[in-house]
Amino acid sequence: xxxxxxxxxxxxxxxxxxxxxxxxxxxxxxxxxxxxxxxxxxxxxxxxxxxxxxxxxxxxxxxxxxxxxxxxxxxxxxxxxxxxxxxxxxxxxxxxxxxxxxxxxxxxxxxxxxxxxxxxxxxxxxxxxxxxxxxxxxxxxxxxxxxxxxxxxxx
Amino acid sequence: xxxxxxxxxxxxxxxxxxxxxxxxxxxxxxxxxxxxxxxxxxxxxxxxxxxxxxxxxxxxxxxxxxxxxxxxxxxxxxxxxxxxxxxxxxxxxxxxxxxxxxxxxxxxxxxxxxxxxxxxxxxxxxxxxxxxxxxxxxxxxxxxxxxxxxxxxxxxxxxxxxxxxxxxxxxxxxxxxxxxxxxxxxxxxxxxxxxxxxxxxxxxxxxxxxx
Numbered sequence: 001x002x003x004x005x006x007x008x009x010x011x012x013x014x015x016x017x018x019x020x021x022x023x024x025x026x027x028x029x030x031x032x033x034x035x036x037x038x039x040x041x042x043x044x045x046x047x048x049x050x051x052x053x054x055x056x057x058x059x060x061x062x063x064x065x066x067x068x069x070x071x072x073x074x075x076x077x078x079x080x081x082x083x084x085x086x087x088x089x090x091x092x093x094x095x096x097x098x099x100x101x102x103x104x105x106x107x108x109x110x111x112x113x114x115x116x117x118x119x120x121x122x123x124x125x126x127x128x129x130x131x132x133x134x135x136x137x138x139x140x141x142x143x144x145x146x147x148x149x150x151x152x153x154x155x
Numbered sequence: 156x157x158x159x160x161x162x163x164x165x166x167x168x169x170x171x172x173x174x175x176x177x178x179x180x181x182x183x184x185x186x187x188x189x190x191x192x193x194x195x196x197x198x199x200x201x202x203x204x205x206x207x208x209x210x211x212x213x214x215x216x217x218x219x220x221x222x223x224x225x226x227x228x229x230x231x232x233x234x235x236x237x238x239x240x241x242x243x244x245x246x247x248x249x250x251x252x253x254x255x256x257x258x259x260x261x262x263x264x265x266x267x268x269x270x271x272x273x274x275x276x277x278x279x280x281x282x283x284x285x286x287x288x289x290x291x292x293x294x295x296x297x298x299x300x301x302x303x304x305x306x307x308x309x310x311x312x313x314x315x316x317x318x319x320x321x322x323x324x325x326x327x328x329x330x331x332x333x334x335x336x337x338x339x340x341x342x343x344x345x346x347x348x349x350x351x352x353x354x355x356x357x358x359x360x361x362x363x364x365x366x
Contacts, residue, residue, distance in 0.1 A: 005281060005345055005346070006281075006285075006336070006337050006342060006345070006346075010329060010330055010333050013333050013336070013337070014300070014303055014304060014329070014333065015304075016281075016282075016285065017285050017289060017300060017304055017336070018303075018304030018305075018306065019282065020281075020282035020283075020285040020286050020289075021285075021286060021289065021301070021304060022304075022306065023282060024188070024189055024192045024286060027184045027185055027188045028188075030202060031184055031187075031188055031202065031205045032180060032181075032184055034202065034205055034206045034209065035180040035184055035187075035205065035206075035209040036176070036177055036180050038206065038209035038210045038212070038213050039168070039173055039176040039213060041210055041213050041214070042171065042213050042216070043214065050214055056239065058239055058242045058243050059238055059239045059242040074243075111206055111210065133199065133203065134202075134203045134206060134207075135203060135206055135207040135210050137210075148214075150211060150214060151207050151210040151211055151214065152207065152236075152239070153203050153204075153207055153236070153239065153240060153243070155243070
């Protein structure tokens with residue numbers, strides 16, 4: 001039998017809406033607090049380029065021809081124009097490479113602040129402590145550029 | 156503040172106006188939360204998705220070209236992050252099956268139902284579409300419909316007093332708000348769908364997770 005949906009009758013639709021809303025309940029206060037607090041991360045410095053997440057082995061299909069590295073490692077790739085930042089995340093920590101290489105430093109931030117910072121070597125490698133759960137972003141400062149990755153949960 | 160358009164709230168927030176941001180949060184957290192709840196995530200993962208989505212919006216604010224499309228951006232971003240965390244499969248063992256907060260979610264999927272799984276999935280997706288549509292209604296409509304769907308519902312007189320509107324305009328306002336709900340893009344994939352799966356696709360957790 002074909003019943004048109006959404007129901008044309010206002011009372012029926014109101015009842016169905018009520019059931020749908022009750023099923024999920026109100027937004028927990030904790031969610032509101034975290035959402036409001038996110039505003040503190042507004043980048044006042046507009047010169048920081050945003051490196052978008054281009055690939056995440058956790059949920060994207062492996063690009064053809066790419067050999068998968070160490071078994072349990074998760075790999076992510078961020079990009080902002082010509083700048084590419086690739087990281088491999090394991091329980092032991094983060095190892096990454098910044099391209100083009102040019103020394104400088106990389107810092108790792110959570111929503112509560114910087115949790116680790118490390119130098120970038122002459123070929124662009126760096127390593128950082130294992131990230132805590134929750135969204136993390138990496139910020140790279142080199143002579144030539146400053147980029148910040150988009151926020152993403154690394155573990 | 157509640158009457159301001161998303162466009163003016165976004166540009167005020169870009170300029171550093173924290174109260175505009177708070178209003179965006181108030182307006183759109185129900186949408187983000189409702190998408191999160193349509194996925195079977197642990198409490199910690201759900202919180203992390205919520206936090207990630209709002210941090211993403213902060214970094215993305217200056218690039219929002221069409222603030223009217225903000226709801227769609229938020230829903231898509233939330234779905235993607237839910238999918239990412241569901242694939243990470245972390246902490247899944249730590250989900251407390253007796254957590255009350257999860258009961259409402261699991262309630263409908265566990266309930267014995269004469270309908271087949273496809274029909275139950277379609278109904279769950281429709282309820283999700285209703286929640287997303289509701290989250291995109293003007294605040295005034297949300298207030299009225301919340302009162303009308305409360306259990307038990309307050310009397311028309313109480314509603315009129317609380318919203319400061321004449322009793323006589325409750326019915327017409329309800330009709331107008333429901334019309335907006337029916338026209339909401341979130342409901343579009345389901346319009347006129349019979350109780351068999353058509354192209355509801357892409358909306359619910361089960362379907363998205365299988366992509």
